[in-house]
Amino acid sequence: MTEAQGAAMTESRNAAVERASLQQRRAAAPHGSAWVSANAGSGKTRVLIDRVARLLWAGARPERILCLTYTKAAAAEMTTRLSAQLGGWALADDAALRAELIRLTGERAPDAARMASARRLFAQALETPGGLKIQTIHAFCDAVLRRFPLEAGISPAFSVLDDQMRGLLIARVRDRLAEAAAQGENDAFDRVAAVLGDEGLDALNAEILSNRALFRAPPAPDALCAAFGVDRAALEERPLDALFDGADMVRLHALAVGLSAGGRNDGWIGHPLVEALATDDPDARAEALGRALRKGDGAPRDWAKNPTSSFSDAHPDARPMLAALSARYEAARARADALAAAGRAIVLNAYATAFLDAFEDEKRARGALDFDDLVAKAGRLLTEGEMGAWALYKLDGGVDHILVDEAQDTAPDQWRVIRALADEFYAGEGAREGDRTLFVVGDEKQSIYSFQGADVRLFGATRDHVAARMEAAAAPFNALTLETSFRSAPAILRVVDAAFARAPEGLSAAGAPPMHAAAKHDLVGRVDLWPMLPKDDAAPEPPWSDPVDAPAPANPRLVLARALAAEVARWIRTGERLPGGDRAVRAGDIMVLVRRRDILAAELVRALKRHGVDVAGADRLKIGEDLAVRDLLALARFALTPGDDLTLAALLRSPLCGLSGAALEALAAPRAATLWAALRADPAHRTVAARLEAAMAAADFLRPYEFFERALTQEGGRQRLLARLGVEAEDAIDELLAQALAYEDDSAPTLEGFLDWIGRGEIEIKREMDKGAGAVRVMTVHGAKGLEAPVVILPDCAAGKAG
Numbered sequence: 001m002t003e004a005q006g007a008a009m010t011e012s013r014n015a016a017v018e019r020a021s022l023q024q025r026r027a028a029a030p031h032g033s034a035w036v037s038a039n040a041g042s043g044k045t046r047v048l049i050d051r052v053a054r055l056l057w058a059g060a061r062p063e064r065i066l067c068l069t070y071t072k073a074a075a076a077e078m079t080t081r082l083s084a085q086l087g088g089w090a091l092a093d094d095a096a097l098r099a100e101l102i103r104l105t106g107e108r109a110p111d112a113a114r115m116a117s118a119r120r121l122f123a124q125a126l127e128t129p130g131g132l133k134i135q136t137i138h139a140f141c142d143a144v145l146r147r148f149p150l151e152a153g154i155s156p157a158f159s160v161l162d163d164q165m166r167g168l169l170i171a172r173v174r175d176r177l178a179e180a181a182a183q184g185e186n187d188a189f190d191r192v193a194a195v196l197g198d199e200g201l202d203a204l205n206a207e208i209l210s211n212r213a214l215f216r217a218p219p220a221p222d223a224l225c226a227a228f229g230v231d232r233a234a235l236e237e238r239p240l241d242a243l244f245d246g247a248d249m250v251r252l253h254a255l256a257v258g259l260s261a262g263g264r265n266d267g268w269i270g271h272p273l274v275e276a277l278a279t280d281d282p283d284a285r286a287e288a289l290g291r292a293l294r295k296g297d298g299a300p301r302d303w304a305k306n307p308t309s310s311f312s313d314a315h316p317d318a319r320p321m322l323a324a325l326s327a328r329y330e331a332a333r334a335r336a337d338a339l340a341a342a343g344r345a346i347v348l349n350a351y352a353t354a355f356l357d358a359f360e361d362e363k364r365a366r367g368a369l370d371f372d373d374l375v376a377k378a379g380r381l382l383t384e385g386e387m388g389a390w391a392l393y394k395l396d397g398g399v400d401h402i403l404v405d406e407a408q409d410t411a412p413d414q415w416r417v418i419r420a421l422a423d424e425f426y427a428g429e430g431a432r433e434g435d436r437t438l439f440v441v442g443d444e445k446q447s448i449y450s451f452q453g454a455d456v457r458l459f460g461a462t463r464d465h466v467a468a469r470m471e472a473a474a475a476p477f478n479a480l481t482l483e484t485s486f487r488s489a490p491a492i493l494r495v496v497d498a499a500f501a502r503a504p505e506g507l508s509a510a511g512a513p514p515m516h517a518a519a520k521h522d523l524v525g526r527v528d529l530w531p532m533l534p535k536d537d538a539a540p541e542p543p544w545s546d547p548v549d550a551p552a553p554a555n556p557r558l559v560l561a562r563a564l565a566a567e568v569a570r571w572i573r574t575g576e577r578l579p580g581g582d583r584a585v586r587a588g589d590i591m592v593l594v595r596r597r598d599i600l601a602a603e604l605v606r607a608l609k610r611h612g613v614d615v616a617g618a619d620r621l622k623i624g625e626d627l628a629v630r631d632l633l634a635l636a637r638f639a640l641t642p643g644d645d646l647t648l649a650a651l652l653r654s655p656l657c658g659l660s661g662a663a664l665e666a667l668a669a670p671r672a673a674t675l676w677a678a679l680r681a682d683p684a685h686r687t688v689a690a691r692l693e694a695a696m697a698a699a700d701f702l703r704p705y706e707f708f709e710r711a712l713t714q715e716g717g718r719q720r721l722l723a724r725l726g727v728e729a730e731d732a733i734d735e736l737l738a739q740a741l742a743y744e745d746d747s748a749p750t751l752e753g754f755l756d757w758i759g760r761g762e763i764e765i766k767r768e769m770d771k772g773a774g775a776v777r778v779m780t781v782h783g784a785k786g787l788e789a790p791v792v793i794l795p796d797c798a799a800g801k802a803g
Contacts (some may be wrong), residue, residue: 012665017519020484025106027051027441030058032476035463036441039516041487044441049403050104051439052132056086056121057114058067058435063129066399068137068418068571070406074786078405081133086122136412138371139377144395151387152377155367162740166370166758170205173358177351192351195344208352212372213413215356218349228342230335235343236646239544240286247325253277255318259307268306269293269322290333293326300326352736375413382420392424400436407442408459409449417464422466426473438466445514448782483517487788489525489579490518524580532798533560557600564592564795565607568776570614586772587614593781593791594796601778604795614775616728620783623739624758627719631656632708633758635717636751638692641697641705645675652679655724656717657688693716704754705740712737 024043027036028050038044055065069075075104093113095504101118110118113696125132133140142160149156161169177189196204208215225232244252256277259270269292276288295301303323363369369377382388382395382788402422404410410418425436440463447456463479472475485493493516504513533556551558568590570576575584594601597620608615622627631654637647649668652659659667667685671678680689694715698707712718712733719727742755777789 002781009479015487017484020196020482020486020517020519021103022106023482023484024050025104026478027105027439027480028054029056029478030060031435032478033442033466033470034478034480035440036467036480036482036484038441039514040439040443040446042482043486044443044482044549045081045104045405047482048439049078049085051403052082053085054122055102055437057118057376059241062125063130064398064400065133065402065403067132067134067136067141067423068140068399068405069623070136070409070722072136072139072167074405075134075136077141079132082123082132082134083122086125090119090122097169102651109404112326123678135418137410137718141374141417144372144378144391145380148387148394149383151363151391152381154377157367159366159368160374161363161368162742165368165743168373169359169362169368170202170209171760173355173362174205176200176739178360180354185389185679188347188351188354191347191582195347204624205355209356209359209370209372212356213376215352218353221346224345225342228338230342233670235339236494237335237339238282239335239339240329241282243286243289243325243328243332249277249316252321252325255315258315259311259318262311263308266311269301269307285326286333286336289325289329293322293329300330309697314673319415321435350520351649371451372413375411375417379413379416379420382417388420392420395421395424401439402437403439403441404444405441407440408444408447408456409442409447409454410458411454413460415458419462419465422717423469423483424476440466446785450631450786483515484519485516486519488516488518489523491525491527491536492519493518495527506660507624526579551599555599557598558603560795561600561603564793565604565611565613568608568793569611569613585791586601586774587776589790590793591784592778592793592795593784594778595781596796597780598613600796605778608776616775616777621732622736623732626729628725628729629732629736631721632711632733632736633719633755635695635711636704636707636755639695640752640755642676642696643674643694648675652688652690655720655757656711656715657691658720659685659688699751701746702751703740703742703749705737705749707738707751708737709783 024047027034027047030051036044036047038047052065052067056473067075067078089100090102092352097115097118098109101115102108135143143156145152145154146156164237173218174189177186181189182587192204193201209610222232225235252273256270256273259266260274262270272288272291276285276292279285279288293301293472303319303326307315307318307322329643365375380388381391397573399421402418404418422438439620442459442706444456444459447454449461467477495518497514501513535556536554570586571585577583578585578589591599592604605615629653634647634651634654635652637644638651638712645668649664650665651657652667653661667678667682668675676692679692681683682689695707695711698710702710710723718730718733721733739758740754741748743757745755747757777784777787
């Protein structure tokens with residue numbers, strides 16, 4: 001590259017950065033509302049923080065600024081960054097502060113008085129009672145309901161259910177409904193279990209709770225039937241039972257036998273048709289007819305081409321007869337499906353109503369709300385009736401500026417709360433003294449929480465609603481787009497735009513293809529595409545002794561995981577350079593993003609460890625599945641029931657006791673009594689037996705937390721567990737201790753009670769992965785939101801079923 005070319009590239013980069021910075025300053029301007037669509041890496045968090053800082057500098061009172069974020073972690077990060085910025089202003093020398101304020105506003109240098117006011121902002125924020133209101137929407141709704149509990153129709157002393165208690169209440173409700181069905185009081189449970197089976201019931205309960213708004217006014221059975229085009233009186237009909245009525249059975253049987261004896265294509269019709277004619281079971285007959293009359297993808301066969309020409313020439317009536325039978329089948333199948341769907345909808349609505357009523361009863365008995373209740377009840381409080389007007393009047397006096405982060409992930413009930421607050425800014429006396437603003441920032445393309453109720457269409461619809469209200473009130477409003485990425489290389493952005501250019505639907509409400517620009521034109525990037533790994537149909541069957549649910553060794557997802565691990569190990573072993581060549585790739589540079597935590601993620605972690613690559617493990621883990629927690633719970637169970645040989649055997653093999661497999665076999669095989677008796681009688685294991693005797697004695701009088709803490713510290717259990725299982729086990733151990741403390745707050749602190757309590761729920765914890773501790777991070781796309789890494793691997797891009 002010549003000197004002139006380098007200078008031109010630098011000038012182009014500086015111009016791009018200046019254009020992007022100008023857009024950022026416009027978005028952060030404190031006078032007037034703004035709605036910002038911001039691409040990933042375009043600096044939206046910085047814009048949000050700059051806007052809060054400029055609002056404060058323009059004279060807004062800290063307690064009148066409300067900043068709503070999606071997660072507690074985002075709220076904490078924003079608070080930290082804002083405090084650092086304001087603190088930096090307080091300590092900076094005049095030249096540095098002047099330069100920072102010019103960068104912030106793009107205006108001329110401030111005078112001494114303005115600089116002095118900027119220095120005071122940090123102290124003002126610290127002295128504000130309760131601090132700056134940077135919180136999640138759930139925390140805000142919680143505060144509103146605690147301020148107006150009677151107006152909201154709830155207990156002033158309500159509690160908020162954590163995930164563990166919520167899971168226990170769901171299990172209690174399920175048991176209540178099962179008992180009601182057994183007693184003949186309400187058969188909703190039995191009817192839905194007959195459709196789903198036991199395994200699908202927990203997933204259904206979760207879906208009902210996630211979509212509870214749909215069941216607030218459930219439709220009547222007649223209305224549900226009408227929606228499927230059937231009458232309720234016809235639900236018992238079986239249209240598929242009469243398919244052969246009026247048919248020439250002798251001729252049809254002859255055709256079936258002839259087709260089954262013909263070539264391969266005719267056999268696809270003939271063999272199942274013979275089955276259908278031979279059975280007296282109506283369900284088996286309908287299933288066989290479906291295979292005969294439909295193709296493998298479920299579409300009807302083309303009877304102008306089937307059966308084959310040779311067979312049709314010999315049997316001219318074959319195609320017309322089969323076409324007529326197919327038409328009757330398709331009509332009957334469609335009506336049977338409609339009747340079945342209507343019947344299931346009735347069963348679902350009846351069960352959902354009973355489930356939600358019982359769930360509300362359980363919460364009401366405890367004076368408890370869950371997180372969805374917080375938002376829903378706050379929304380109803382602020383939008384319905386005279387009490388809502390009163391609450392809005394009182395709140396309206398305390399909020400002048402609302403800032404909403406990650407708006408693309410805001411659910412309808414959450415928008416309801418935000419709109420109720422913002423509409424007051426421009427209604428009647430709400431448009432009172434001075435500037436009152438709404439600032440919203442988000443990226444429709446990053447909307448990944450639809451399963452939690454987020455609707456990307458509301459991003460554009462709410463923007464249009466706000467713009468109309470602003471125009472009616474003659475209030476300034478800016479709709480801006482931040483397209484320039486300060487994070488990613490041009491090569492990465494070009495690939496992203498190209499990938500979605502042909503299929504932009506669903507990325508935004510308008511369906512427009514994405515457009516990204518790079519601020520750093522000279523930043524080197526690289527995209528590697530690996531070929532698809534097909535399923536190996538010729539792979540041998542796994543040994544009969546393998547577990548039936550174990551994946552086959554040739555499973556493509558396992559093969560891919562092992563290949564990725566080998567490639568990552570090669571990078572680190574050979575000193576592979578990062579794009580641009582400034583340094584070698586390190587384990588902490590690498591982030592692997594998967595769609596779900598399945599065999600691909602698990603095998604990748606195992607394979608990386610086998611290659612000696614430092615790996616942080618999964619971003620979420622269920623503590624009941626963690627080996628360290630299982631070992632500690634086994635210790636507690638043994639302390640309560642020392643005669644349980646299986647529990648003791650598992651405990652002896654754990655790091656807490658450290659027996660080898662051979663030592664355990666030598667101890668257990670010749671025993672005449674219990675394993676515990678054999679252990680106590682063997683002098684070779686006197687130290688282990690003494691440790692377990694101490695645990696048994698402690699179980700009689702120590703609280704659950706004290707019992708586990710004693711095992712971990714006084715007995716050295718934590719050190720032994722971490723030495724065997726790695727530092728990633730520490731998160732689960734700490735969460736077990738936290739759960740023990742939580743249990744003691746609400747229940748009689750017995751070890752037996754705690755074991756029963758923790759066994760009923762499934763506790764999942766999120767591990768902090770933002771730093772990675774110098775290790776490869778394997779996490780879901782959802783868990784990686786907001787994180788960055790020099791090397792990102794996407795191994796889970798195929799559509800359809802895994803594997």
